[in-house]
Amino acid sequence: MLVSDEHDDAAGPKGGDRRVLLIAFHFPPDASSTGRLRTLAFARHLRARRWKPWVLAPAPRVYERLDTQGLEDIPAxxxxxxxxxxxxxxxxxWRGRYLSATAIPDRWISWYPSAxxxxxxxIRRQRIDALWSTYPIATTHLVGASLAxxxxxPWIADFRDPVVPAGTSAQKRAMRAMERWTIKRADRIVFTTPGARSRYAERFPDAANRMHVIANGFEGETVATVPSPSRGAGGPVKLVHSGLLYREGRNPVPFFEAIARLREASVITPDTLEVVLRASGHEAAYAEELARLGIDDIVTLAPPVGYREALAEQAGAHGLLLFQGGEFNAQIPAKVFEYLRIGRPVIALTPPDSDTAELLRTTGGALRAPIDDAEEIAAVLRDFMIRLDGDDMPEIDAKALSGYTRKAGAMKLAGLLDELTGIER
Known part of the structure; x- marks a missing residue:
């Protein structure tokens, strides 16, 4: 990895490659969002199609959580x-309070002028040929739009998530303005799910022919190097979830209630089931719920760990948990692809009409229940335990899964870049 600050003017040979500037707020050593893995994968794999990536990212002090080990994943x-x-x-x-005027459209707008x-x-010194920027940090698309x-x-605008305005009325107006401007001005618009593309095509029909889908996918090399820890014979069944959980859209309380029901029915005990919720956020509120339901000796609220440690924990689990409510039907969490690549069964708490449910029907390897129905969740958990004892877990369709590598996504992005710059491969 070659690193410079905003005053560096290093240049490299042009050669026969074209150059793309990847503008991303989330990038190693950031540990606050798995979105960093998408940009990292593009930076790694675009070179196979003779696109040399340069990455424009903020200085690390802006990140709330750092994983310096992640710097090792950036190609040299x-x-x-x-x-x-x-x-x-x-x-x-001061003490978490700040003027909303300093955060329009988001808290990181101060990055805009230096970026x-x-x-x-x-662009001038490296003779950049194309631009790519990625949301959900709105400032990133503002940078991309201004540079374009x-x-x-030519500019490709990447939406990892649909725009959901939040905050003050001024912040909401700014977010909607950013969204409209981006859809109008970007030469290509990329979404991570078919559902997100369809919703935007309905809202912006004049731009529909510029909209494309590139799924998040998994990094085969990264996951394949993670060892599988031994789980020990006779121990409890271990279920793991890694990442934030919150009341709106990813509410774990019905899941907690399902665990409590199974315990009351003597289906499970702390000796037969262990649940780890890693880096869930809102731990204090969830701890109260666990204590109220009497399952705090079954469910553990664990602190954040580094990316590789999180993968190793997932590889050592009997099953992996996914929480996704109807508010996010047009999204597929990036962790789903890594869950599938690791090869552990997935317990997906998501509606049947979500893009995630459709993906899991295609790939296999999952049991599903609605996120808000404790009775159905309990039934799926009971079924999971029975299937595990009988070695009868749903199998993953390796052929279907192979189409979701991050390298395949990078090749789709390279195709769009070729198209915009007039290259015929």
Whole structure:
């Protein structure tokens, strides 16, 4: 990995490759979002199609959580340009309170001027051929839009999530304006699920022919190097979830109630079932629920760990948990692909009409129940325990899963870049 700050003016040979500037807020050593893995995968695999990536990202101090081990995953020949940024809540506030005017459209708008300045310098000195930016940090698309307008270069806008305005009325208006401007100006618009693309095509029919889908996928090399810890004979069945859980859309309380029902029915005990919720957030509130239901000796609220440690924990589990309510029907959490690649059975708490449910019907390897129905969740958990004892778990369709590698996604992105720059392969 080659790293520079916004004052560096290093240049490299042009050669026969084309150059793309990947503009991403989430990038190693950030540990706050799995979105960093999407950009990292593009930076790793685009070179196979003769696209040399440069990455424009903020200086690490802006990140709330760091995983410095993640820096090792950045290929040695990928140049990362860092520019200064502040978090309005952490750097411009007091005890978590800050002026909303410093966070329009988001808390990281301070990155905008240094990112545009650094991006223009890169475009000029490195002879960049195309731009790519990725949301859900709105400032990132503002940077991409400004660089496209000032340079005249083609721009691909990537939406890892649909835009859901939140905050003050001014912040909501700014988010909607960013969304409209991006859809209008971007040369190609990429979504991670068919459902998200369909919803945007309905809202912006004039832009539908510029909309594409590139799924998140999994990094085969990264997951394949994670050892599978021994689970020990006779121990409890271990279920794991890694990542945030919150009341709206990813509420674990019905799952807790299902565990409590099974315990009351003597189906499970702490000796037969262990549930680990890793880095779930809102631990204090969930701890109260677990104590109220009398299952705090079965469900553990565990702290964050590094990416590799999280993968190793998942590989050592008997089953992996997924929480996704109807609010997120048009999204597929990035962790789903890694769950499937690891090869452990998935207990998916999601509606039957979600994009996630459709993916799991295609790939196999999962049992499903609605996230808000404790009775059905309890039935699925009981079924899981029976199937595990009988070695009768649903199998993953390896052929179907093979189409969801991050390398395959990078090749789709390379095709769009070729198209925009007039390259015929």
């Amino acid at each position: 020949d990928v140049h990362v340009q860092r520019s200064q940024a502040l978090d309005a809540r952490r750097h411009l506030g 545009v300045r650094a991006g223009l310098r890169l 307008r000032l340079s005249g270069l």
